Amino acid sequence: MRANEFRAWFFSGRDGEAAAVVMRVDGERVVVEATDGTVRESEPLTTVMMSEPFDHAPRLITLRSGGTLEVEEEGGRLARALARAGVAVSPVVQLRRWWPAVLVALAGLIALVSLAYLKGLPLAAHWVADRLPAGIEGRLGDQMLVALDRHYLGPSQFDAEWRERLARRFADAATKAAPGVPYRLEFRATSEESINAFALPGGVVIVLDGLVRFAGDEAAVLGVLGHELGHVAYRHSTRQVLQSVGVGMLAGMLWGDFSGTAASVPLVLGVLKYSRGFEREADDFAIAFLRANEISIEPFYDVLVRLVEREERRGIATLPDFISTHPSLAERIEHVFKALDE
Amino acid sequence: MGGLGGPPPSPPNARKRRGGAVALLDGPPRGAASRSVHEERLEIPPSSTYASAVAVPLVPLDADAPSMTTAPLVFTGRGGEYFRIWVVNLLLTVITAGLYSAWTKVRKAKYFAQNTRLDGHVFGYHGNPKAILRGRIIALVLLGAYTWGFQFSRVAGLVTLMVLCAAGPWLFMRSQQFKLGNTSFRGLRFGFDARVGEAYRIMLPILVLWFAPAVVTALTADEGWQLGLVGLLTTLAIPWMHHRLKAYQHGRAVYGDRSFAFLGARRKFYGVYLKGAGLVVLAVLLGTTVAFVIAWFRGPASQFPGTGFEAAIYGGIIVLPVYVFAWPFLAARLQQAVWTSTRLGDVRFRTEIKARALFKIVFKSVMLTLLTCGLYWPFAAVALARYRIECVRVDSELPLTAIAADLHGRPVAALGEGAADTFGLDLGL
Ligand SMILES: [Zn+2]
Numbered sequence: 001m002r003a004n005e006f007r008a009w010f011f012s013g014r015d016g017e018a019a020a021v022v023m024r025v026d027g028e029r030v031v032v033e034a035t036d037g038t039v040r041e042s043e044p045l046t047t048v049m050m051s052e053p054f055d056h057a058p059r060l061i062t063l064r065s066g067g068t069l070e071v072e073e074e075g076g077r078l079a080r081a082l083a084r085a086g087v088a089v090s091p092v093v094q095l096r097r098w099w100p101a102v103l104v105a106l107a108g109l110i111a112l113v114s115l116a117y118l119k120g121l122p123l124a125a126h127w128v129a130d131r132l133p134a135g136i137e138g139r140l141g142d143q144m145l146v147a148l149d150r151h152y153l154g155p156s157q158f159d160a161e162w163r164e165r166l167a168r169r170f171a172d173a174a175t176k177a178a179p180g181v182p183y184r185l186e187f188r189a190t191s192e193e194s195i196n197a198f199a200l201p202g203g204v205v206i207v208l209d210g211l212v213r214f215a216g217d218e219a220a221v222l223g224v225l226g227h228e229l230g231h232v233a234y235r236h237s238t239r240q241v242l243q244s245v246g247v248g249m250l251a252g253m254l255w256g257d258f259s260g261t262a263a264s265v266p267l268v269l270g271v272l273k274y275s276r277g278f279e280r281e282a283d284d285f286a287i288a289f290l291r292a293n294e295i296s297i298e299p300f301y302d303v304l305v306r307l308v309e310r311e312e313r314r315g316i317a318t319l320p321d322f323i324s325t326h327p328s329l330a331e332r333i334e335h336v337f338k339a340l341d342e
Numbered sequence: 343m344g345g346l347g348g349p350p351p352s353p354p355n356a357r358k359r360r361g362g363a364v365a366l367l368d369g370p371p372r373g374a375a376s377r378s379v380h381e382e383r384l385e386i387p388p389s390s391t392y393a394s395a396v397a398v399p400l401v402p403l404d405a406d407a408p409s410m411t412t413a414p415l416v417f418t419g420r421g422g423e424y425f426r427i428w429v430v431n432l433l434l435t436v437i438t439a440g441l442y443s444a445w446t447k448v449r450k451a452k453y454f455a456q457n458t459r460l461d462g463h464v465f466g467y468h469g470n471p472k473a474i475l476r477g478r479i480i481a482l483v484l485l486g487a488y489t490w491g492f493q494f495s496r497v498a499g500l501v502t503l504m505v506l507c508a509a510g511p512w513l514f515m516r517s518q519q520f521k522l523g524n525t526s527f528r529g530l531r532f533g534f535d536a537r538v539g540e541a542y543r544i545m546l547p548i549l550v551l552w553f554a555p556a557v558v559t560a561l562t563a564d565e566g567w568q569l570g571l572v573g574l575l576t577t578l579a580i581p582w583m584h585h586r587l588k589a590y591q592h593g594r595a596v597y598g599d600r601s602f603a604f605l606g607a608r609r610k611f612y613g614v615y616l617k618g619a620g621l622v623v624l625a626v627l628l629g630t631t632v633a634f635v636i637a638w639f640r641g642p643a644s645q646f647p648g649t650g651f652e653a654a655i656y657g658g659i660i661v662l663p664v665y666v667f668a669w670p671f672l673a674a675r676l677q678q679a680v681w682t683s684t685r686l687g688d689v690r691f692r693t694e695i696k697a698r699a700l701f702k703i704v705f706k707s708v709m710l711t712l713l714t715c716g717l718y719w720p721f722a723a724v725a726l727a728r729y730r731i732e733c734v735r736v737d738s739e740l741p742l743t744a745i746a747a748d749l750h751g752r753p754v755a756a757l758g759e760g761a762a763d764t765f766g767l768d769l770g771l
Pocket of ligand 1: 227228231279282
């Protein structure tokens, strides 16, 4: 067998017969010869459709006549013959044939995915959140509140009159510090007396009885509510929801087979935990909020410190929203502490 | 099923479909032909690879072949090789923000098809990436509407479901047509005998049942007894729906000018699903116990299930046993039921797939994939494909080589193909 000749199977496409043939790469043509030496097909290399090379699979070469050749690679002999005849190898094939190049591609992939995760997704989520109709955001928040009410939250134990007074006080302060930020204050409680407050998409701010009791001081409660209003003003929770959708799509792209995205799109309640940057922004907002109303920052700072102390004693499992588990906690407290001096 | 929580229910099957292995096997029976009468003057004895076939001299075969011949399928793909393809595919997909995924899909399908040998010859895949891309864009729009429709308004959600019911059967039919029409063996294309009326007759009841819980949730304010009733009905109908779909897929498949037939295995489906449901309950109990023990060890301060990230972890601990224990059982038993009911003329199929062996592969794959942050994924896909493919046996009494090609020259738009992919309609069992 000469260097440009290969044993092959030929399928006419008219029936399923497998004919043993010899395929010859003859100059710029593919010539198919039957075992008795008669030429069955002859076609320019430029018009045949050739499948990519795989290590252990034969090449499928489709001719214009509708016939197909099944040719083994023979350890690269076929690829070499084709290269001599001037058949170009796609860059993708060249890349994936060489392990070092694949490892570089892997490093590039990891870098790109990290970049997309850390920078791209937040940016895209911000962009979309700013353009999302308010109705959708509102409905999203309402649905999450319904889900929370069903599974975690109960009605507040404080009497209506007291709640009314705090709500009015907060409304006045909000008008003064951040007019035009639409929000809705909701009072709730949990059976374990959780100390928490959080913001949902569309401006729903939930404050739990446990937090009010723990804070003890109206100024401190207003500081915490100011922090949550900050999340509302910056649309943090909507952005968080959008980011989690994006993470699902990214993961689907990597490990799913496209249908993976369908599986990961349904929203989970895993959106109540914000990034470090979001918390910092909300803290800054709270400080500005308190200052605009000439309320001391100290009680707010106090609550932060006492909560950290308490959580350090009890383990980190029940950390409320506005004290997240990020290692930057000390940094955040320090940040608020600096504001105390100014 | 997923529909009990709130609208819209996410198809549980969407979660099960992973990787190329499944995509490769949920098609029609692959190929059929064993040795042919016509060829016997020159034919090389069947062997697993051409390389070994060409090494032996041409030996004429006995014209009166034994009444039953069995041809195994051989898979020649390797984890390391597929890993390289996977990395490069992913890099290009991420760089192009997903546009390249249509090309990666084709390359992957070609890799798995051309590494599958039946009687020494390989399968081919010929899908057009551009057609797949077009299909995927439209499918993405539908998926977005499906996911966010009820978020927008009740009317928008219901309209979306109606559109899906109206378009679903057609899309599914086209997806089968595209997938099979672009798969070849021995130079002949597979195909799907698509008839619009039949597609709607088969699929509409399935879609209506499937979306019923979402519709009830949307129409009744609270999750009352109506939802419970409809949810139960849909859950009980899952084996029926799955069987109906499989019977349609296999019963209308074509190879060359021969049609496949599906004999029906409804009772087997119910039996397998009943046992599978028992395993799912056991797996959930196991996972919940483990999650509770972990929560207990973490101290009294930790709440179960907690919120956010923690809830996701606990959810994973509960779902993992279902995937590792219950899925292999369902997959293996259903594959047995489907293959033994499938015929291509005189050609019969069976699979020697075993739940226990499949469980070992899935368990190893899940653990190593988690440990390697996902890098084991392509190795897992190849291992799973190898096992599932090499378990299949093709038995025939009459050699079938001289099948005249039923011409499939007309191009098929890939719309349906992409859509079935996105919605996970392509039940991979
Ligand atoms: Zn916060």
